[in-house]
Amino acid sequence: MELTGRQNLVLKKIYDYILVNSYPPSIRELAGMLYINSPRGISDHLYSLERKGYIERRSSARSIKLTWKALQILGQNTEKEALYLPLVGRIAAGRPVLAEENIEDHIPFPADMIRGNADFALRVHGDSMIGDHILNGDIIAVRSQPVAENGDIVVALIDDEAVVKRYYRKEKHVELRSSNPKYMPMLMKSDPIIQGKVVAVQRALR
Amino acid sequence: MELTGRQNLVLKKIYDYILVNSYPPSIRELAGMLYINSPRGISDHLYSLERKGYIERRSSARSIKLTWKALQILGQNTEKEALYLPLVGRIAAGRPVLAEENIEDHIPFPADMIRGNADFALRVHGDSMIGDHILNGDIIAVRSQPVAENGDIVVALIDDEAVVKRYYRKEKHVELRSSNPKYMPMLMKSDPIIQGKVVAVQRALR
DNA sequence: ATAATTACTATACATTTGTATAGTAATTAT
DNA sequence: ATAATTACTATACAAATGTATAGTAATTAT
Numbered sequence: 388m389e390l391t392g393r394q395n396l397v398l399k400k401i402y403d404y405i406l407v408n409s410y411p412p413s414i415r416e417l418a419g420m421l422y423i424n425s426p427r428g429i430s431d432h433l434y435s436l437e438r439k440g441y442i443e444r445r446s447s448a449r450s451i452k453l454t455w456k457a458l459q460i461l462g463q464n465t466e467k468e469a470l471y472l473p474l475v476g477r478i479a480a481g482r483p484v485l486a487e488e489n490i491e492d493h494i495p496f497p498a499d500m501i502r503g504n505a506d507f508a509l510r511v512h513g514d515s516m517i518g519d520h521i522l523n524g525d526i527i528a529v530r531s532q533p534v535a536e537n538g539d540i541v542v543a544l545i546d547d548e549a550v551v552k553r554y555y556r557k558e559k560h561v562e563l564r565s566s567n568p569k570y571m572p573m574l575m576k577s578d579p580i581i582q583g584k585v586v587a588v589q590r591a592l593r
Numbered sequence: 594m595e596l597t598g599r600q601n602l603v604l605k606k607i608y609d610y611i612l613v614n615s616y617p618p619s620i621r622e623l624a625g626m627l628y629i630n631s632p633r634g635i636s637d638h639l640y641s642l643e644r645k646g647y648i649e650r651r652s653s654a655r656s657i658k659l660t661w662k663a664l665q666i667l668g669q670n671t672e673k674e675a676l677y678l679p680l681v682g683r684i685a686a687g688r689p690v691l692a693e694e695n696i697e698d699h700i701p702f703p704a705d706m707i708r709g710n711a712d713f714a715l716r717v718h719g720d721s722m723i724g725d726h727i728l729n730g731d732i733i734a735v736r737s738q739p740v741a742e743n744g745d746i747v748v749a750l751i752d753d754e755a756v757v758k759r760y761y762r763k764e765k766h767v768e769l770r771s772s773n774p775k776y777m778p779m780l781m782k783s784d785p786i787i788q789g790k791v792v793a794v795q796r797a798l799r
Numbered sequence: 800a801t802a803a804t805t806a807c808t809a810t811a812c813a814t815t816t817g818t819a820t821a822g823t824a825a826t827t828a829t
Numbered sequence: 830a831t832a833a834t835t836a837c838t839a840t841a842c843a844a845a846t847g848t849a850t851a852g853t854a855a856t857t858a859t
Contacts, residue, residue, distance in 0.1 A: 393806070409658045411616050413846060428807050430848075435805080448654035448815065448846055452615045469675040469701035473612060490609055495675035495701045497732075500797040520726035520796075526703075540798065590726075590794045591706040592746065599836070619816060634837050636818075641835080654816055654845060 390439065390460075397421065397432040398441055401451055402461050411451040455504050469495040472508040472528055494589070496528050501587050506531040509542060509549065516540070516551050518566025521588055527551065528587035535581050544580040545573070551585060596645065596666075603627065603638040604647055607657055608667045617657040675701035678714040678734055700795070702734050707793050712737040715748060715755065722746070722757050724772025727794055733757065734793035741787050750786040751779070757791060 390398065400420050404412040412420070414429045423429060433451070436442045441457040444450050453461070474492040494508045505528040514523050519540060521527065527542075535541045535554040542549055543563055552563035552573070563573040596604065606626050610618040618626070620635045629635060639657070642648045647663040650656050659667070680698040700714045711734040720729050725746060727733065733748075741747045741760040748755055749769055758769035758779070769779040 391805070408656070409617075410655055413654065414848095415846070423807070425808050425810085426847075427809085427849085431806065446814095446847065448619065449616050450614070450847095469677075471675075490612070493612075494703050497700050497795065500732075500795065517726070520723070520728055522726055526706075586798050588794075588796045588798065589703065589706065592792050592794065597835070620818095621816070629837070631838050631840085632817075633819085633839085637836065650817095652817065652844095656817095 390436075390441065394432055394435055394439075394441075397429070398436060398453075398457060399461070401442070402453065402457070405453070411449045413449055470498040470501060470505070471495055472501075472505055474508045474510065474526070494526055496587055496589070501528050501530075504530050505586050506583065509551075511551055515565035515567050515570045516553075518568070519553070521551065521566075521585070522590060524590070526589045527585045528589075529583040530586050531583040533581055535584060540585040542582040542585065544582060549582065554581070596642075596647065600638055600641055600645075600647075603635070604642060604659075604663055605667065607648070608659065608663070611659070617655045619655055676704040676707060676711070677701055678707075678711055680714045680716065680732070700732055702793055702795070707734050707736075710736050711792050712789065715757075717757055721771035721773050721776045724774070725759070727757065727772075727791070728796060730796070732795045733791045734795075735789040736792050737789040739787055741790055746791040748788040748791065750788060755788065760787070 397417065400417060401412060404416070404420070414426045414433070417429045418424070418426060421429070433442065433444065436457075437444055441454055441460075443452045443454060471493040473490040474494050476491040496505065496508070507529055509527050509529055511521055511523060511525040511527055516522075521540070529542050537555050539554050540551065541554045541563075542551055543554070544550075545563070550563070552565060555562040555564060559576075561575045561578055563575060563579060565572070603623065606623060607618060610622070610626070620632045620639070623635045624630070624632055627635070639648065639650065642663075643650055647660055649658040649660060677699040680700050682697040702711065702714070713735055715733050715735055717727055717729060717731045717733055722728075727746070735748050743761050745760045746757065747760045747769075748757055749760070750756075751769070756769070758771060761768040761770060765782075767781045767784055769781060769785060771778070
């Protein structure tokens with residue numbers, strides 16, 4: 388899924404525009420920059436860029452979002468030292484994790500530790516993941532993703548509550564396991580809602 | 594040219610929206626967030642914010658740009674300050690810990706996590722403190738102090754090597770204990786050189 | 800050899816979006 | 830006391846904008 392030369396140029400133009408204006412370009416503005424005479428010409432490129440995972444879009448004006456993958460090849464992530472992740476207070480089912488009303492704070496993580504690859508932070512409640520050395524009160528960095536691989540430490544939604552567990556897909560069900568033996572594995576007949584994968588941990592001592 | 598409470602809230606909503614979506618909100622989206630039923634309500638706020646120098650705008654969709662002035666007050670309000678600790682590569686006896694030649698990098702920690710109370714960072718080698726959930730590869734924040742209290746997790750110098758251990762003062766000697774049972778406690782007849790106390794931990798997963 | 804992908808042109812259309820007009824009520828400044 | 834500012838409601842409109850339809854030509858994959 389590599390970019391063609393033209394797609395690469397479009398991506399660079401988007402990046403340049405954002406650097407100058409701090410908000411993304413419209414389709415016709417991009418067309419103008421690239422001397423393309425039809426919005427469809429840009430639309431095609433944007434579909435390709437999205438399909439290949441370099442941008443994300445919603446269907447509203449200027450809603451282009453560069454992904455981590457794009458920022459990497461655009462050579463942006465190298466000089467960042469601290470990356471601020473929004474600390475989400477409560478995750479409710481059916482609402483986007485990063486709804487503004489959920490954001491309580493912003494927590495710095497070393498950029499190279501999460502390699503630009505995390506979307507929000509969460510405070511851990513309880514000792515169910517003590518076997519993985521994730522303790523009550525720890526702040527975890529989470530990468531948003533709706534699926535997980537076996538053994539991943541994930542944030543899942545159980546009864547409107549965000550829980551941190553290890554994910555295991557079995558033949559007939561999904562198991563969410565604590566790493567503290569005093570908690571039983573949760574057997575889910577229906578697939579649980581996965582909010583993301585835990586990629587880093589921070590803890591204050593004392 | 595100070596902001597009113599309401600204007601401040603509008604500015605914060607814009608900031609939060611950009612953090613989440615990476616592009617600015619439209620006027621009607623802002624109105625929705627603030628339960629305002631007319632675009633004019635937001636327009637008034639945007640004119641005020643621009644007049645007072647907190648945003649810049651062009652007359653196209655989602656063209657709000659936060660100025661440095663805005664980012665300054667927003668940074669203070671919503672972002673925990675990052676405190677950069679020098680990452681010390683090797684601690685040698687008889688030389689100051691923070692000798693320039695030792696500093697390999699600078700690692701951000703959330704300021705409130707260490708409460709301004711740490712002086713350097715260190716990468717952990719080995720699994721001797723696994724019982725305290727400090728793992729091989731973790732980065733710890735250390736407050737410089739030459740003494741410790743019983744039970745403190747400290748950085749000590751043993752044979753020119755920095756070690757992380759729990760400190761216990763007995764009647765006739767000092768014990769430096771690992772929290773991994775496979776390592777024996779070290780009995781020190783002479784007081785070991787204490788470099789400091791561990792106050793925070795950071796870890797990347799996978 | 801044929802299908803799929805890439806990279807566009809040209810035009811049309813519905814929605815989104817910024818802006819304008821015309822107000823009200825409460826607060827703050829002069 | 831009066832004017833200005835703040836903080837809105839309600840509606841209207843034109844421009845900006847994303848998307849759709851219908852194509853073409855060249856290149857790349859199967």
